[in-house]
Amino acid sequence: MQQRRALIVGGGIGGMSAAIALAESGVDIELIDLDPQWRVYGAGITITGPTLRAFKALGVLEDIMAKAYTGHGIQVCGVDGAPLRVLPTPVREQDGIPGCGGILRPLLHTILSTRVRAAGVQVRLGLSVARCDDDGDGVSVTFTDGSSGRFDLVIGADGLFSRVRDLIFPDAPRPAFTGQNAWRLKLPRPDGIDRRHFFLGGPYKVGLTPVSADEMYLFLLQNSTEKLRVAEADLHLRLRELLSAYGGVLREIAEALSPRSEIVLRPLEAFLMPGPWYRGRVLLIGDAAHPTTPQLASGAGLAVEDALVLRDCLDESTDVESAFERYMARRYARCRLVVENSLEIGRREQAGRPIEEQTQLVEQSLEVLAQPI
Numbered sequence: 024m025q026q027r028r029a030l031i032v033g034g035g036i037g038g039m040s041a042a043i044a045l046a047e048s049g050v051d052i053e054l055i056d057l058d059p060q061w062r063v064y065g066a067g068i069t070i071t072g073p074t075l076r077a078f079k080a081l082g083v084l085e086d087i088m089a090k091a092y093t094g095h096g097i098q099v100c101g102v103d104g105a106p107l108r109v110l111p112t113p114v115r116e117q118d119g120i121p122g123c124g125g126i127l128r129p130l131l132h133t134i135l136s137t138r139v140r141a142a143g144v145q146v147r148l149g150l151s152v153a154r155c156d157d158d159g160d161g162v163s164v165t166f167t168d169g170s171s172g173r174f175d176l177v178i179g180a181d182g183l184f185s186r187v188r189d190l191i192f193p194d195a196p197r198p199a200f201t202g203q204n205a206w207r208l209k210l211p212r213p214d215g216i217d218r219r220h221f222f223l224g225g226p227y228k229v230g231l232t233p234v235s236a237d238e239m240y241l242f243l244l245q246n247s248t249e250k251l252r253v254a255e256a257d258l259h260l261r262l263r264e265l266l267s268a269y270g271g272v273l274r275e276i277a278e279a280l281s282p283r284s285e286i287v288l289r290p291l292e293a294f295l296m297p298g299p300w301y302r303g304r305v306l307l308i309g310d311a312a313h314p315t316t317p318q319l320a321s322g323a324g325l326a327v328e329d330a331l332v333l334r335d336c337l338d339e340s341t342d343v344e345s346a347f348e349r350y351m352a353r354r355y356a357r358c359r360l361v362v363e364n365s366l367e368i369g370r371r372e373q374a375g376r377p378i379e380e381q382t383q384l385v386e387q388s389l390e391v392l393a394q395p396i
Contacts, residue, residue: 033181036327037309059149074324091126104271185311
C-alpha cells in the first residue's frame, strides 16, 4: 500500500501524540501550529492512571515518570485541612502503572515535541488552515501563509476554538461557559503533600497536585454568572481572599501569595459535540472534538488515547473513511462519558452539594476509565 500522507493541525498534546503514533506506523506527517514559537501556557496538568497508560503505549512514560510526580489516591480534606478519606485511583494490575500523577505543562511539551522531531515529522509554525477541499481521493489544503498541500487525511487537533472544526462543521456547537472559573498557581511542594488533594465542603473546590519532587500546583474553581476578568496586578490579592475561608496548608499558601506568584485565571468552557467527528477525510480529535472541563482530569488523556486508537484504525483499514468509522465506534461513548460526567460534577460543585455526592461520580468515572480503551 502506498504511504499515506497526513496533515495534523495543532501542536498541542493531541496533535503531537498523533504525530508520534502515526509516524511510527509509517505515515508521512506534516504538523502545523499557529504559534510561531510553539509555546505552551498554564501551570501543571493532572495525569490519571489511564493517561499514564496511554503515555506508556505512546512510548514516553519513562521520560515522564523520571521528572514528574506519580502515585496513588486522592486525599479528600475538609475546609480546615483535616483529612476525611482517600479516593482510590484504580488501575488494572496488568497495566503496571501508578494510579495518578502530575507534570508541568512546559515539561510535557518538551518531552512530546522532542519525540515529534526525532520521528522525522515536518513541523511548520506560525500558520493554520484557510481551506480544506476534499474531493474523495484526498484533501487539498490552503494554508494561511498562502502555501498549499495535498494529503490523504487531515487531523484537526487545534483545540477548543478549532479552525478545522469551523471549516468542516460550520454549524457545530460553540464552546459554552460552564459557570466556573479555574484559578491555577504553581508553587513549591511541601513534604506533607505526597499525593493529590481535594479540599471540599467550603465555598469553592480547591485542589493540590504534585507535579515533581519539589513542585505542585493549586487549583480553585470559582463560580460566576459571567467569565471573570481580573487585572494581573490583582490576581494574588483576589486569590488570597478566595482562600481566606480555608485552614491548614491552604492558609499557609494564601499568606505567602505575592505579586510574583505565578497565577493563571481561565474560564471553563466545554460542549458535547454529536458524532461523527469527521467529514470525508478530515477528522477532529482531542479538544477540537470533545472539549471537557478538568473535573476528571482526563482531557489530555483522551487526546493521547485518540491518537493511539486512530493509529490502530488506520493500520486495520484499507481506506481512510472506514478507519474513521472504526475510530468513532471505539471513541464516542468513552469521550461522551468524560464530558457529561465532568459537567455534572461541576454542576454539583456549583450547587454546593454534599461532599459524598461530589466525590461519588468522580470515583465511579475513574473506575470506568480504568478499563481498556
